[in-house]
Amino acid sequence: MSDESKPAPGGLLNGLETQKTRRVNEAARSLHPSAVKDLLSLGVCERCILRLVTVTATFDSDLATVSSSTLRGWLGSGVEEAASPEPSICIVCLGVLQFVFSDAKQTLVKSDHVAWITDLVKQQGHEFDSFVLEVSLPSTISENERAVLLYLKGKYSDEAWLQSEKVSVKDALKVLVLDPLRASLGAKSDSSSFHIRLTYSQASDEAQGLSETKHERKKRKTDEENGSNCMSENPFKKVSEPCILSVHCNKMPIFFGGRYFKYSRNVSQSRWIIDDERMGEASVEEIIGGSILPACLGDSYKFHAAGREDIDVRMLGSGRPFLIEVQNSRKCPSQQSLTEIEEKINNSEKKLVGVKDLKFIGSECWAMMREGEAEKQKQYAALVWISRPLEEEDCNSVSSMKELKILQKTPIRVLHRRSQLERERTIHWMKVEKIKGNAHYFLLHLCTQAGTYIKEFVHGDLGRTTPSMGSILGCRAEIIQLDVTDVKMGDS
Amino acid sequence: MAENPETDDTIETTKQNQSEEEVEHSDEQKQEDELRSLLLSDIGDLPLSPPSATQVNFVSYFITDFTKPGHDQYIYRHANGLCVIGLAPTHIAFKDEGGITNIDFNVGKSDRSVLKVSGKRKKNAMRSESNTALCKVSTAKDSYIVRCCVKGSLLEVNERLIKQPQLLNSSADREGYIAIIMPTRPADWTKNKESLITLEEYKAKKEVSL
Numbered sequence: 001m002s003d004e005s006k007p008a009p010g011g012l013l014n015g016l017e018t019q020k021t022r023r024v025n026e027a028a029r030s031l032h033p034s035a036v037k038d039l040l041s042l043g044v045c046e047r048c049i050l051r052l053v054t055v056t057a058t059f060d061s062d063l064a065t066v067s068s069s070t071l072r073g074w075l076g077s078g079v080e081e082a083a084s085p086e087p088s089i090c091i092v093c094l095g096v097l098q099f100v101f102s103d104a105k106q107t108l109v110k111s112d113h114v115a116w117i118t119d120l121v122k123q124q125g126h127e128f129d130s131f132v133l134e135v136s137l138p139s140t141i142s143e144n145e146r147a148v149l150l151y152l153k154g155k156y157s158d159e160a161w162l163q164s165e166k167v168s169v170k171d172a173l174k175v176l177v178l179d180p181l182r183a184s185l186g187a188k189s190d191s192s193s194f195h196i197r198l199t200y201s202q203a204s205d206e207a208q209g210l211s212e213t214k215h216e217r218k219k220r221k222t223d224e225e226n227g228s229n230c231m232s233e234n235p236f237k238k239v240s241e242p243c244i245l246s247v248h249c250n251k252m253p254i255f256f257g258g259r260y261f262k263y264s265r266n267v268s269q270s271r272w273i274i275d276d277e278r279m280g281e282a283s284v285e286e287i288i289g290g291s292i293l294p295a296c297l298g299d300s301y302k303f304h305a306a307g308r309e310d311i312d313v314r315m316l317g318s319g320r321p322f323l324i325e326v327q328n329s330r331k332c333p334s335q336q337s338l339t340e341i342e343e344k345i346n347n348s349e350k351k352l353v354g355v356k357d358l359k360f361i362g363s364e365c366w367a368m369m370r371e372g373e374a375e376k377q378k379q380y381a382a383l384v385w386i387s388r389p390l391e392e393e394d395c396n397s398v399s400s401m402k403e404l405k406i407l408q409k410t411p412i413r414v415l416h417r418r419s420q421l422e423r424e425r426t427i428h429w430m431k432v433e434k435i436k437g438n439a440h441y442f443l444l445h446l447c448t449q450a451g452t453y454i455k456e457f458v459h460g461d462l463g464r465t466t467p468s469m470g471s472i473l474g475c476r477a478e479i480i481q482l483d484v485t486d487v488k489m490g491d492s
Numbered sequence: 493m494a495e496n497p498e499t500d501d502t503i504e505t506t507k508q509n510q511s512e513e514e515v516e517h518s519d520e521q522k523q524e525d526e527l528r529s530l531l532l533s534d535i536g537d538l539p540l541s542p543p544s545a546t547q548v549n550f551v552s553y554f555i556t557d558f559t560k561p562g563h564d565q566y567i568y569r570h571a572n573g574l575c576v577i578g579l580a581p582t583h584i585a586f587k588d589e590g591g592i593t594n595i596d597f598n599v600g601k602s603d604r605s606v607l608k609v610s611g612k613r614k615k616n617a618m619r620s621e622s623n624t625a626l627c628k629v630s631t632a633k634d635s636y637i638v639r640c641c642v643k644g645s646l647l648e649v650n651e652r653l654i655k656q657p658q659l660l661n662s663s664a665d666r667e668g669y670i671a672i673i674m675p676t677r678p679a680d681w682t683k684n685k686e687s688l689i690t691l692e693e694y695k696a697k698k699e700v701s702l
Contacts, residue, residue, distance in 0.1 A: 263530075316530055317523075381531050385542050409648075413549060416572040416674060420609045420647060441538050443531065459545040462576065463652060463659070463667035478544055483531060 024066045027054060028074040035156055042236050044148065045090030046071040047097040047176075051167050052149065068098060088238065092144045093169045095242035096137065096200055097176070102244045106203055109245070114180040120247040121185060121196055125297065127331040128251070130192040131185065133178060135170050136199040138243065145169070147236075173198075193252035200243040253302075254329050256292055256338070257361040257368055259319030260284055260305075261354035265481070268311040270303060280311050287353045289324050291341045297330035306369050307378070307450065309484050317379065317485040319356050323365050335359065377428060379486035380454050382444045384469060387476035389439035394473055395432040398444075401472075402429055409464035411456045425452040441480070444469070455479050546666065554580055554694040555641050555687060559623060562587075564698075565641055566665065567688060573681070575642045577626065578669040579660060582698045588631035591661035595653045599625040599637065604649045604671070614674065617645035622684060626671055629660065642684055644675035 031053045039049050046068050089095040099113040109116055145166075153162060167175075177198075182189050262269075262284055271286055272279040285303035293301050302325040309315055333341075342358040361368065404427040410418050426449040433443040448454065453465070458479035460468035470477035550568035558565060562584030568576040579585065585592055597605040602618070604626060609617045620626075620640040627638050627649070640646070649671045653659055659668040675681040689697065 314530075314534075317527055383535060385538075412570055412574055412576065412672065413572065415647065415672070416574055417612060419611050420614070435535070435538075438538050440540070441535075455545070460667070462546075462669050463650070476544075478542055480538075480542060481534065483534075485527060485531075 021066055021070075024071070025074055028071060030054075032156065032159065032161060035152060035159075035161075038152075038155070039148070042148070042151075043088050043091045043238060045093060045095075045098045047172065048090055048092045048169075051097075051169075051172055052092075052145075052152070053161055054164075089240075089242055091236050091239055092148055093141055094138070094144070094200075094202070094239055096141070096169055097172055100242045101200065102203065102242055104244060104246060106241075106244060108242065114177070114184050117177075117181065117196075117198070117247055118184045121249055124249045125330045126194060126249055126251055128187060128192070128194040130188040130190055131194045131196050132192050133174055133181065133189060134195055134197040135173055136197065137170055137173075138200060138202045140202065141169050151236075193254075195250050195252075197248045197250070199246045199248065201246070203241040203244055251328050251330070253325045253327050254296070254332060255361040255365040256324045256326070256358060257365060258322065258342070258358035259356045260288060260315065260322050261319045261356070262309065262313075262315035262352070263354065264350075264352040265312045265314060267352050269305060269308045272311070282352055284322075284353050287345060288322070288355060291345060292324050292333075292338075293326060295333040295337055295341060296326045298326040299328040301326050304369060307487065310455075310482075312481070314483045316483050318487065319354070320484070320487045321368060323361065323369060332360065376450050377447055377488045378450055378452075378484065379447045379488070380445070381483045381485050382446070382454060382458060383441060383480040383482075384444045384458055385441050385478045385480055386470075386473055387440075388473075390432070390434065390442055395434070398430050398432050398472065401427070403427075404430075404467070406452075406457060406468075407466055408453055408456060409461070411453050411461050411464070423451065425449045427452070427457070445485070447486075454482055544666075550576065552691045553685070553688040554691070556580070556582075556689070556694070556697060558639060558641060559637075563636065563638075565638065567641055568669075569681075573675060573678075574647070575644070575673045575675065576669050577638075577641060577671045577673060579629070579638065579664045580694070581664065583636075583664075585629050585631055585634075585636050586661070586664075588633045590632045592629050592631055592657055594630040595627055595657050595660070596630070597627045597649055597651075597654070599628050604646065605651050605654065607646065609645075609647055614645055614647060617647060617674075619676075620644060620646050620673060622687075629657075638670060640671070640673060641688075642673045642675060643680045644673045647672045647674050 028050065031049070035053050036049055039053070044052075050071070089100060090098055095101060100108070101113070102108050149162075149166075156162060178189055181196075264281065266281045267287075268280040268283045269285065271283045284305075289301040289303050304323040304325065306321040309320075338358045338360070342355045345353060345355050406425050406427060408423050408425055410421055410423075428447040428449070430447075431445040433445060435441050435443060444458070446454070448457075453461075456465045456468070458469045458477055460466075460470045460477070468477065546568060550570050553567040553569060554564065555567065556564045562582075564580035564582045564584075566578050566580045568578075570576075597603055604618070607616065607618055609615065621643050622639070622641050624640045625637050626640050626646075628635050629638060630636075650669055653668065653670070662668065675684070
């Protein structure tokens with residue numbers, strides 16, 4: 001009998017390693033010998049055996065330091081299959097805990113599993129210093145495990161080690177792989193916005209060993225209810241193919257914020273396409289998002305703004321707050337690059353859109369958006385035409401109206417997609433600015449509650465908005481053009 | 493014409509404070525000036541009488557002698573498909589002395605002014621055919637039935653007319669509109685359109701200058 005307290009073959013190990021292997025050795029030797037022999041002959045791998053037959057529910061990273069073959073040796077020899085060069089695929093974990101798997105082309109991966117996974121992660125190009133590991137396994141694995149446990153219960157009923165809770169294959173894999181992966185990637189594995197997902201999937205449709213059909217599952221359930229614990233008729237079939245492992249990395253969305261200006265009356269806020277035809281010349285969303293996305297090497301972006309304006313309304317003054325959400329970014333651009341992007345947009349030839357204060361935003365992004373919303377006031381400048389000449393008295397009467405309450409029925413231009421409602425809104429103040437040489441036109445400056453339809457307030461929407469500019473001045477009024485001059489945020 | 497005295501005052505006051513908080517105010521002032529120049533520079537040609545919102549956003553159609561001679565109505569169709577229905581200027585009701593004095597929405601099986609449409613999907617809207625009665629307008633002499641002319645859902649009727657029927661006389665093409673109908677299917681509108689005529693055809697037919 002060999003002295004099994006000697007360290008495992010293959011080089012020097014420090015004191016800690018020796019301690020670990022000794023612990024594993026002891027655990028292995030404490031297992032029920034005939035159960036172990038049984039499982040080995042069925043085709044269950046060493047790590048699964050340790051998982052299923054051990055009394056203590058721990059399955060710690062100590063095990064990672066011990067190779068399969070060493071473990072096999074400790075579990076006891078005298079089994080014919082120990083001599084075979086290529087160990088068969090475990091009927092429970094389908095090779096997952098044996099680090100036996102195929103790549104996407106269904107070719108068996110011969111290289112070290114940690115190195116292989118690291119390569120695939122690096123290929124996806126993300127910059128990261130910490131990660132979260134996720135594992136996805138085929139459902140047949142838990143079915144296999146259940147079948148084996150059932151078999152063991154049948155043979156060794158009432159043994160202590162049968163009653164204890166078993167570490168799942170998923171948890172076992174994470175424990176085995178996390179430390180080496182951490183070292184290989186040079187990153188921590190605490191809570192992080194960068195996720196690495198290992199997905200194992202079965203290669204073929206053939207029933208892998210012990211998986212039950214629906215019919216069999218029903219039969220087994222009713223059998224268990226009826227008190228009989230007999231095994232299903234099928235013997236434990238051999239597993240011919242390992243699982244296919246794919247590695248996918250995903251970074252949680254990152255946010256950039258700022259304020260935008262819209263100088264054109266032919267640019268919509270978001271991409272607007274009807275019947276394959278684009279409405280307007282461009283969109284704010286695409287101009288800003290399209291500049292930020294390449295700098296982040298992301299998959300896609302979403303544009304959020306605190307309110308919106310029509311395509312023919314300019315956004316001037318202090319600008320409107322917006323957020324760009326980038327999915328699966330590979331790197332985070334520096335403030336310097338963001339400033340460069342901002343300058344590029346502002347100095348572009350066409351000058352359709354402007355950007356201010358572009359910066360990276362953390363978790364406070366949604367609070368920032370909410371600031372620009374419902375309770376806030378908006379300021380506008382409208383070019384108004386009236387059917388009779390403007391008089392001094394008109395300027396005074398208009399400016400004297402403070403906190404004017406108006407009732408707006410849903411404007412006809414949006415009635416097709418919004419509810420038929422009567423909305424009360426407040427015009428906080430108004431100011432008339434005369435235009436040199438023309439008594440029929442004037443610039444109306446006004447500050448209103450959020451959600452007010454300005455165009456309808458001016459022309460009255462066939463009398464469905466009262467009072468309107470026309471009814472106040474006692475004549476017909478039309479709005480020629482509109483500009484947003486301020487979107488107030490908080491106390492600014 | 494002089495600049496608005498109020499604006500002038502505001503600018504003066506700002507300049508006075510400049511001595512105390514120079515940098516901040518001149519920045520703000522610069523922004524304000526930039527804004528003003530943007531606002532004013534965009535004012536191009538100012539035509540004497542610009543097209544009205546109705547003319548810009550709607551396409552006008554007319555139907556003449558609908559079910560009875562002289563029953564001329566307009567249908568203003570918005571780009572989103574909604575149709576505003578009303579009396580065309582050549583409707584015979586206007587020819588009666590004193591014009592229209594009363595309007596009654598209680599025709600057919602229900603009072604059209606009572607129906608309330610709810611939600612985006614416009615539940616509870618009354619379904620109308622082109623000859624469904626909408627209301628009855630009365631003058632001193634006679635009363636006339638006004639019909640939908642469009643097949644679809646009745647979204648609203650102009651209840652203001654009940655208290656102010658004179659709106660029909662003064663501005664039948666704006667505040668005196670009668671109802672708003674949403675055609676339920678594009679196919680319905682296409683079929684409807686066949687019996688309607690355009691503004692040009694209407695003018696020619698009635699030899700009216702509008």
